Amino acid sequence: MSRFARTTAALLVFVISVFPVYWMVLTAFKPTKDIQSATPTFFPAAVTFDHFGTAIAAKGFFSFWRNSLLVAGGAVLLSLVIALLAAFAIARLRWKGRRAFVLMVFVAQMTPWEALLIPVYVIARDTGMLDTLWMLTLVYFMMTLPFTIVTLRGFLAAIPVDLEEAAQVDGCSRGQAFRRVVFPLLAPGLLATSLFGFITAWNEFAFANVLIIKDQDDRTLPVWLSSFNNTFGTDWGATMAASTLFMLPVLLIFVVLQGRVTTGIVGGAVKG
Amino acid sequence: MTLLAQRPVRATAPATPRRRKRPILPYLLIAPTLLATAYLLLYPLIRNVIISLQEFGLPQLVRGDAEFVGLANYARVLSDPEFWAVVRRTLWFTAINVVLIMVLSTLVALLLVRLNKWLRLLVMGGLVLTWATPIIAATTVFQWLFQSRLGVVNWALVTLGFEEYRDYTWFADGEATFGILVTLIVWQSIPFAALSLYAAMITVPQELYEAARIDGAGAWRVFSTITFPVLRAMFGLITCLEVIWVVKAFVQIWVISQGGPGQATTTLPVYAFQVAQSLQRYDLGAAVSMLMVVLLVLALLAYFRELYRQERES
Numbered sequence: 001m002s003r004f005a006r007t008t009a010a011l012l013v014f015v016i017s018v019f020p021v022y023w024m025v026l027t028a029f030k031p032t033k034d035i036q037s038a039t040p041t042f043f044p045a046a047v048t049f050d051h052f053g054t055a056i057a058a059k060g061f062f063s064f065w066r067n068s069l070l071v072a073g074g075a076v077l078l079s080l081v082i083a084l085l086a087a088f089a090i091a092r093l094r095w096k097g098r099r100a101f102v103l104m105v106f107v108a109q110m111t112p113w114e115a116l117l118i119p120v121y122v123i124a125r126d127t128g129m130l131d132t133l134w135m136l137t138l139v140y141f142m143m144t145l146p147f148t149i150v151t152l153r154g155f156l157a158a159i160p161v162d163l164e165e166a167a168q169v170d171g172c173s174r175g176q177a178f179r180r181v182v183f184p185l186l187a188p189g190l191l192a193t194s195l196f197g198f199i200t201a202w203n204e205f206a207f208a209n210v211l212i213i214k215d216q217d218d219r220t221l222p223v224w225l226s227s228f229n230n231t232f233g234t235d236w237g238a239t240m241a242a243s244t245l246f247m248l249p250v251l252l253i254f255v256v257l258q259g260r261v262t263t264g265i266v267g268g269a270v271k272g
Numbered sequence: 273m274t275l276l277a278q279r280p281v282r283a284t285a286p287a288t289p290r291r292r293k294r295p296i297l298p299y300l301l302i303a304p305t306l307l308a309t310a311y312l313l314l315y316p317l318i319r320n321v322i323i324s325l326q327e328f329g330l331p332q333l334v335r336g337d338a339e340f341v342g343l344a345n346y347a348r349v350l351s352d353p354e355f356w357a358v359v360r361r362t363l364w365f366t367a368i369n370v371v372l373i374m375v376l377s378t379l380v381a382l383l384l385v386r387l388n389k390w391l392r393l394l395v396m397g398g399l400v401l402t403w404a405t406p407i408i409a410a411t412t413v414f415q416w417l418f419q420s421r422l423g424v425v426n427w428a429l430v431t432l433g434f435e436e437y438r439d440y441t442w443f444a445d446g447e448a449t450f451g452i453l454v455t456l457i458v459w460q461s462i463p464f465a466a467l468s469l470y471a472a473m474i475t476v477p478q479e480l481y482e483a484a485r486i487d488g489a490g491a492w493r494v495f496s497t498i499t500f501p502v503l504r505a506m507f508g509l510i511t512c513l514e515v516i517w518v519v520k521a522f523v524q525i526w527v528i529s530q531g532g533p534g535q536a537t538t539t540l541p542v543y544a545f546q547v548a549q550s551l552q553r554y555d556l557g558a559a560v561s562m563l564m565v566v567l568l569v570l571a572l573l574a575y576f577r578e579l580y581r582q583e584r585e586s
Binding site: 006007009010013014015016017018020021023024027035036038039040082083085086088089093095096098101104105108110111112114115116117118119120121122123125126138139141142145149199202203205206209210221222225226228236239240243244246247250251253254258 | 308315316320395398400407416427462516523557
């Protein structure tokens with residue numbers, strides 16, 4: 001393959017990867033007359049913030065944000081605490097049934113959640129949890145828990161046991177050794193793992209769509225965005241502005257995790 | 273992270289006689305996980321099986337007095353030609369998507385290996401951006417790209433001389449919608465597959481390639497005799513994962529077409545949901561989703577076999 005062909009192919013892959021997102025952001029900033037012109041413009045000629053204004057002024061915009069943040073944040077915190085306990089047990093302690101437990105976590109990670117929509121709906125209805133953010137939080141917690149255990153266990157296993165033992169020789173209790181020695185080293189791992197869990201919960205649509213029906217103000221951002229026709233009609237500028245705002249936190253997280261995204265998580269995802 | 277070949281675990285605490293007894297701590301630590309899994313995962317799964325064995329429609333949902341009907345729901349689903357049409361469509365949809373994903377990802381990975389540092393970072397950055405795009409954002413953008421009147425795709429096609437695409441309504445046509453969904457899923461899936469394959473490819477020892485080059489092997493020969501055989505397990509693993517992901521793809525289809533127009537894009541998960549939610553036949557929907565689980569378990573077993581094989585090789 002010649003150098004020229006390689007460069008062309010690389011640029012082609014880049015443009016195809018980036019174009020939809022580029023087009024979304026570009027449309028969000030374009031004045032309406034440019035969006036509706038017969039010949040589209042591919043570079044920003046004039047910039048407007050009107051569409052973002054329309055999106056933010058849409059009915060319920062802030063409550064959808066609050067709901068999404070509450071649900072995703074709650075799920076991640078819960079799963080972080082519970083996963084840390086389990087990950088410690090797997091990575092640091094010897095006990096009977098450990099392999100079976102690890103296997104269970106791996107299987108749980110592959111759960112086809114799409115097949116559980118109906119029973120979860122029925123259970124939520126029976127227990128009066130339908131139309132509550134609690135139910136959604138619990139579902140998202142369970143969705144992220146196995147992944148969180150697997151990755152935290154990986155991060156824990158990378159911290160040498162010797163450090164803990166040394167601290168214990170110096171007179172720390174086991175709990176103190178964990179808090180003072182292991183926890184600071186684990187913090188980046190905790191951050192990375194929780195941010196990925198957050199993305200999963202932030203993006204989830206199917207369960208949010210089924211479990212929140214009556215009270216439209218209790219919806220989360222993905223469900224709201226999926227029905228953009230009802231909110232914005234054919235106002236594509238506002239629709240794209242809303243999409244852009246929705247994607248922003250995810251993009252920020254990816255930027256924070258840049259190094260780990262391509263190396264660590266690929267490995268974690270494949271072997272997880 | 274090893275699954276089956278555990279690293280030898282060192283004794284973590286000084287062996288005192290007290291600790292010789294069966295320790296209770298680990299079980300306390302995993303108890304919350306076990307409870308959560310039992311209630312939020314196992315129970316819904318069992319409940320799904322139970323519903324699929326009952327007569328469970330809207331009246332039963334409200335009154336809660338569903339009666340067992342044995343395998344009647346399964347018999348009804350399996351004797352319904354519509355179900356088999358959905359199964360065929362799902363397999364077809366999966367095959368097209370997975371083949372496209374694997375071929376294109378392999379090409380992108382091979383390209384990444386051959387790029388200089390800057391171009392490689394550029395392409396990887398683009399792939400990560402695609403990867404980071406939330407499904408809902410992507411479906412919304414794709415609806416905009418393929419809009420009939422102002423969509424940029426129709427504009428580009430008309431500009432290239434395909435007059436018939438002026439104001440063409442993509443989402444009114446079954447095959448066109450099917451094609452858009454394939455494009456969307458392939459576009460979203462390539463980053464993971466390509467970056468994983470690339471990460472695997474750079475671990476292949478360079479000497480193997482040099483030896484092949486001295487023998488005068490061409491690019492295709494090098495790939496088919498060295499890269500692919502060495503990374504066979506990795507290719508198997510990613511293919512299994514993609515099969516699982518495509519079979520259960522629900523959100524993209526539901527948001528863009530709700531399985532339509534007609535039934536043109538109704539795959540198994542969409543069908544199960546339609547039957548349960550629109551027809552309010554939760555029993556039949558549960559039966560369909562159990563049949564989908566069976567299909568997925570088969571793919572999953574293949575995945576775990578590949579995983580096991582890879583663990584042994586590494």
